[in-house]
Amino acid sequence: xxxxxxxxxxxxxxxxxxxxxxxxxxxxxxxxxxxxxxxxxxxxxxxxxxxxxxxxxxxxxxxxxxxxxxxxxxxxxxxxxxxxxxxxxxxxxxxxxxxxxxxxxxxxx
Amino acid sequence: xxxxxxxxxxxxxxxxxxxxxxxxxxxxxxxxxxxxxxxxxxxxxxxxxxxxxxxxxxxxxxxxxxxxxxxxxxxxxxxxxxxxxxxxxxxxxxxxxxxxxxxxxxxxxxxxxxxxxxxxxxxxxxxxxxxxxxxxxxxxxxxxxxxxxxxxxxxxxxxxxxxxxxxxxx
Numbered sequence: 001x002x003x004x005x006x007x008x009x010x011x012x013x014x015x016x017x018x019x020x021x022x023x024x025x026x027x028x029x030x031x032x033x034x035x036x037x038x039x040x041x042x043x044x045x046x047x048x049x050x051x052x053x054x055x056x057x058x059x060x061x062x063x064x065x066x067x068x069x070x071x072x073x074x075x076x077x078x079x080x081x082x083x084x085x086x087x088x089x090x091x092x093x094x095x096x097x098x099x100x101x102x103x104x105x106x107x108x109x
Numbered sequence: 110x111x112x113x114x115x116x117x118x119x120x121x122x123x124x125x126x127x128x129x130x131x132x133x134x135x136x137x138x139x140x141x142x143x144x145x146x147x148x149x150x151x152x153x154x155x156x157x158x159x160x161x162x163x164x165x166x167x168x169x170x171x172x173x174x175x176x177x178x179x180x181x182x183x184x185x186x187x188x189x190x191x192x193x194x195x196x197x198x199x200x201x202x203x204x205x206x207x208x209x210x211x212x213x214x215x216x217x218x219x220x221x222x223x224x225x226x227x228x229x230x231x232x233x234x235x236x237x238x239x240x241x242x243x244x245x246x247x248x249x250x251x252x253x254x255x256x257x258x259x260x261x262x263x264x265x266x267x268x269x270x271x272x273x274x275x276x277x278x279x
Contacts, residue, residue: 026181028179028180028181028249028251029179029251029253029262030251030262033262073181073184076183076184076187101181101184103181103184103249104251104262104264105264105265105266106245106246106247106248106249106250106251106264106265106266107245107250107251107252107262107263107264107265108178108185108209108221108244108245108247108248108249108250108251108252108265109162109220109221109241109244109245109252109265
């Protein structure tokens with residue numbers, strides 16, 4: 001399905017600062033088309049392994065349609081949610097003020 | 110609110126990172142080939158290779174009206190710098206400069222410039238090709254292809270058309 005070419009599209013703004021007790025989650029390209037948002041401020045701390053389940057609650061279908069083909073960064077470093085899940089309680093935990101981003105397949109050039 | 114024809118700018122001018130003889134940048138402005146070449150020219154270099162990636166007017170015979178690029182600027186710059194430094198070292202280049210354009214890019218305009226200077230031409234040619242492939246493969250920049258009836262996200266990995274570009278809610 002195509003949207004009309006008059007549809008509004010926006011660049012992601014330089015990330016606004018998250019309010020206290022929250023972290024910033026950035027959406028790009030297909031992820032922002034799906035959520036129809038540039039970012040969300042989610043409650044922290046949150047174990048990284050639980051992030052995708054949290055998102056599925058707000059955006060039904062996002063895991064299968066978007067996240068399954070995306071990568072994830074935490075403060076500009078790539079992280080693997082499955083690997084963090086396998087570490088159990090020692091897995092990375094997203095802290096207040098962190099910047100997390102969903103990285104869809106790239107198309108530079 | 111910005112329209113597809115005038116995507117909102119996250120910054121003005123040029124954002125860049127650099128290291129010794131290595132320069133990478135992002136800009137919403139038209140690219141300048143002379144400037145890119147000037148960044149790498151040197152009396153030590155017998156060859157300057159300049160690659161210009163331009164927007165094509167069709168994809169699989171469907172008419173493309175224009176492209177629009179978006180990015181996660183701090184991460185894209187970091188990845189560009191890592192690639193440029195690696196290519197610079199691997200091919201023993203004199204210098205390398207990569208600039209990628211953002212926002213709307215009309216047909217026939219350049220979306221990326223890679224300028225490379227090397228003591229001899231062979232290293233320059235090869236390095237330029239490898240550099241472009243790695244940029245396309247890894248740098249956190251996303252291309253929207255706009256057709257006469259709407260837009261679509263492109264993926265370099267599988268060449269497939271992604272999710273339609275939807276109307277923004279926030």
